[in-house]
Each structure stands twice: as structure tokens, then as C-alpha cells.
Amino acid sequence: MHTSSTEPRAIVVVCHGGTRSARSQHEVDTQRALAGQLALLLHASDCVEFDSERSYPPQRYFVPDDTLPLETARRLGIASDDDLFGGVVPYPFVGTKVVVHGLPPGAQVKPEGWQDSLGERVSELVLPGFSAFTRDDAHTAAALLLRNGPVRLKRPSGIGGAGQAVIADRRELDTQLNGIGDATLMTEGIVLERNLREITTFSVGEVRVRGHHASYYGVQRLTQNNHGHAVYGGSGLVVVRGTLDALQRTDMPGEARAAVQCAREFDDAIRSAFPGFIASRRNYDVASGVDENGHAYRGVLEQSWRIGGASGAEIGALRAFENDPALTVVRASTVELYGEDVDVPANAGIIYQGVDAHSGRVTKFFTVEPGPRTRGARE
Template sequence: MPTLRQQETRTTAIRWSALPVEISVAEIGGGRDPHEVAVLHCAAGRLAELFGARRVAAAAAPPPCGRYWIPSSTLSRREAAALGISDGSQLWGGIVPAGYVATKLVSHPRSGRRAAAPKGWIDIIGLEDCTLPGWSVFSRADALAAGAELLRGGPVRVKPPRERGGRGQRVVRSEEELGNWLDAASPRVLEEGLVLERDLVESTTYSVGFSVLPGGHRIAYVGTQRTVITPQGVAAYGGSRLEVVRGTFADLEATLRPGKPRAAVQAASRYDAVIRHAYGVVATRCNYDVIAGVDRLGRRHLGVLEQSWRFGGASMAELLAIERFTRMPGLQRVVAETVETFAGERVPAEAVMAWRGDARSPCKYARIVEEASAGMAA
């Protein structure tokens, strides 16, 4: 007679092998722009085709089984339970025990054992091996103390943990400048926490991640991001170009020559393992921003900036890669990209248009880049 553990393992395997019968978008928390919601629904339609499933409205009552979700944000355990999600086979995204675990805050420890921290906080030993020098702080006194230490090695970047695309960040060059910034900030800023991190003057940011979908679909990738200028003159995310392989981080690393992309994959793999283990994170879509660059003193750094356990800017490229691998069983690697542009550039005929764009939002599309890739250069 099989043991309870064997029965649980068998049940989990059955769930992952079974294809969903319904696909639904879960818009969590609100505040999403129409173009972001449109891309979510575009992906849900393509996943329904991939699985041979039905599209259903998010408002419909969750069935006992068979519903697969694409959440707009990383879910809390309570939110997951409300949707009837019990494990990773039921969503393309992630589930965390507390909201701060889904933010930049978990990329750094506190500056000391007596420093303030939210309930459940864990100072993870060894995390500094795969991140930039930095601290997470939850009080003005801790911010000043941590900032003073970091400033001895050069300018410091102050980062609100929940903002995306670099919004709200500030580089400070002295303790006085940091104090002035903190004085001008609202009390809520420190209540939610701040990240203080070494500022780099020259850098490249890599997107490293993986996706696991029911039916045996598993990919890993590394790529770079591009920046566009919005009509308001602000630099913004402009898409990602990814080299995608079947399998895991280890499979991806084996295809790469020595250099920064391979080092970025190694850093992301280490970060993924220690963070998810420490906090018990469930995630089937993981994306890590990994920066490699030089600070103002000429020192080289490479580390993970933040994680994303939700549908993101690179997700449509991931989905197109999965579709291509499904149609071509012998294919092992593709290059896929997402593009966001305000420039009115021509959209390639083979691209999948997710949002046409307007005066205030970018045109968004994804495609498989057909040229062969022999591995990312350093």
C-alpha cells in the first residue's frame, strides 16, 4: 500500500499532467492600465488554444478543479485560496505568504538584528552573493544608518519597493541629501519600507527566468531589455529580447558561453533557490532582473535587482516560445521578443499584436525572431 507521501506525490504529478479545462484572468488589486489588461486577455486566449480549454469570465464561481488562472499580480495565500488555487498547477504566476515578499525588499537583509522589520521577515544568509550591496529599511533611523554605511563606498540608489520601471527612485550622494529626501517623503513610504542599494553608472540589465505550464511545458531564458522614451519624455520599459530553451536554468546555463549572460543566469538561479525556499513561495512564472555594471569607483558588480512572480512584460515572448516548441518537438532553442513602442514603427507581419497603442499607451507586440542563435555573447 502506498504511503501518504507517495499518494501526495502521485496526486501532484496527475495535476501537472492534466490540462486545464477553463482559463481565466484574475485582475488583482486594480490600478492596471487598459493596455496591461488587454495583454493579459490576449495571453489567456492563446493559453486556451494551447490547452484546448474554454475562456471564462473571472467573475464566474471557481469550479472544484480544472480552472487555470493568469493573475495580474502575485497572489497572497488568502487571494489564492479565494480563487480555489491549491498549488502551482492552477496558475501562471506566484503565491507569497506576505505582500512584501513580492517586492524588491526581499533582495536585501536588514542593516542589523535590531532594525525594524515586518512580521515574518527573514534575513537570508548568503543572499549577498547574488545581489548588489544594499539594505532594506523600515524606519528613518535605520535608513540613515544603513545609508551612511553604503555612502562610504559611493552614491546610493533609494528605491520604493512597490514601484515598477524605475519610478520614484532617487540617487543620493551624501547623508545630508538622504536625510532631506526622507524628510520630504510621506510617512507611508517608510511604513512600506525602502531599498538602499549601490548605484551603478554603467550597466546592462538582463531578464532571466522560467515558466512551467501544465502538460509538461517548461522553458528557461535569458535576454536583455530595451528602453523607450514616452511622449512625456520619460524613459520606460520598451520590451525584452529572450533566448529561450526547453527545460530549466541548468539546461539554459549549459547552452551559454562564459560571460555576463551566463553569470546572470547563475545569479538568478541562486536567488530563486534561496528566496523561494526561505519564504515558501509557489511560482510557475519567475522573472529576475539581473544587473551587471560598474559603480563610480570603478568596481564591478553583478546581482539580482528584483523578482517578478506574475505575468510581466516578457510573458508574451515566453508564451510564443512555448507554442513554437509545442509545434516543433525537435526544436531546442528560439529567440523571442516583446516590443513596446511609441515611435509608430512598422509592426512585423509575423508579430502577434496584443495592443495597438494610442496617444498615451504604447503599441505592444511579440514575435519569434527567426534567425538562429548560437548562444548569447558576453
């Protein structure tokens, strides 16, 4: 979809300042690079850093580094999902992991806007778990979950596995809670949920950049960073032109289809619970695995309504669909690698390649290739 010479051209505006990440330099540079890819997709006249002293034309398109609270979106003039790559939530907690679970029985504290009915509605779509905002509530939740094995504690805004710990007893829980602090716990909350092993994490998503629309499923992979830790290493996606309706009409493996349905029902529940919620980028991590006792589970781990690890593949797929109107499905991948000896395919789009002060040498790229013929891929 090309902009005619008579139509005003968009200007892409990069916004920093979200609370989710530590904002390593490679993350900042990655956000800028992806904003540049969006500018190409939109045939924008410019891609600039946000300046609070500057006024922007009506065609501006924001690329924030985090899900935006409603008051921030209003201040920026964001009125619909046509105005940003990401999402807007009516209450801050909605944009974090705590929205995935309900509260434990007899919970003492809940944040403004909390919907108890949401936890009940999604209980079969997520892993066994609870969100908690006080030490006592965390102990109640842990006591219920620890009956069946180790529990995973998750800070609400961690990315790529950061801010998580596996606990086996009350002592280990208290160690984690002491590190968080009661004031932060009451403000942000934590998640406690069944810890799985032999886990496969699916990515399911839908992305719309004004007139460009795609949806996808795929599997995440891990890699080893320069400190020897297992971290997010990218995603391999099958991307179709159109909405999740179009995606569900395609042929896919049974496990992937189950993950897509799980994510879609969770997405429907969020939109029903929070009418003020909007998002042009909706991504859900859906895990399949077994617990300590060998019981199998499947459920949404978390949501991402902001620019994320799979966004290079998402935007690359949208650009491929724009360049070839007959194309209905592609295979798109994002790859994140650490260290010196890294092979980058000749057809890759490099998002970041450099030495970060904290992470060391990092290389990030995406690839897009025509996908297999599939039934009913076009919307």
C-alpha cells in the same frame, strides 16, 4: 500537448487588483491579451474576467496581475503552480523588492516572516544594499552606502523603473522619505542600494504552464516614452525547451552564463527560506555595471513572480515548442514602443496597440524565430 476530446478543458480566469502598478488601461489590456495567449496554449474553452460570485471548474487557470499572498491563493483554490501563471508568497513582502536585501545593522523593525539568514545568504548575489522599514533604519543604511557614492532608493512595488530616485546625501533622502510617509514606510519598506552606471540588465527566467516548460536568458532594452522618459522597451531572449538545467547546458556568452548562475542561486535561496513559496513564472533582473568609483558589480536587482514585460515572448516560445516537437531553442522578443511612427514586423503578435489616457499611443508586440543550434538544449 493537445487536450483530448474526453478531458475537461481549462478555463482561463483573469484576476485584477494587485498592488504593484497604477493599472493604466494599456496594462489591463495587455494582461487580457496575454491571458488570451495562455488560453490558446492550454486549448482552454474560455478566457474570462474573475467574478467572486461565480464558481469555477477544477481545471480553471488563473492569470493574476500580481504575486498573490497565500491567503488569497487559498481563497481562489490555488494549490500548486499548475493553477496559475505567476506566484504565491507566504508573506506580502516576499513578493516585493525588499526581499532582495537584508536589514541594516541594528535594524529596529522587520515584517512578520522576515528571514535574517536570507540576507546573509544572498549578499554576494545582489548589489550592496539594504531594506529598511523605519526612517532611522533608512538613515543607517544610507550612511553606510553613501560613503562610496550615490545611492538608488526604490519603492518596493514599482515597475519598469517607476518609484525610484538617486540620492546623494541625507537631505535628498529625507525629501524622498517625506514623500513616502512613515506609515507607508513601516508597512511596505524601501530598498537602498549602490547606484550603478554603464549598466546592462539581463533577464533570466523559467516558466511552466502545466505541461509546457521553458527557460531563458536575454538582455533588456530601454526606449523613450511619450513624456520623454527612458522606460522599459522590451527584452530579447534566447529560450530553450525545459528547465534552467537545460538552459545551463547550452552555449552562451560568459556574461550571460554568470547572470544565469546568479539568478539560479538567488532562486534556490528564496525557495529554501520560504517553503510556502510557489511560482510557475520566475523572472530575475540581473544587473552588471560599475559604480561612481569604477568598481564593477553584478547582482540580482529584483524578482518577478507574476505576468511581466517578457511574458509575451515566454508564451510565444511555449506555443512554438508545442507546435514543433523537434524545436529546442528559439529567439523570442518583446517590444514596447511609444508614439505614432511604429514599425511592427509582419510576423509579430500584437499584444496592445492603442492610446492610453496616461501614456499616450503605445504599441506592444512579440516575435518568435527559430534559434541557433545549441549544445544540449533538450532537457
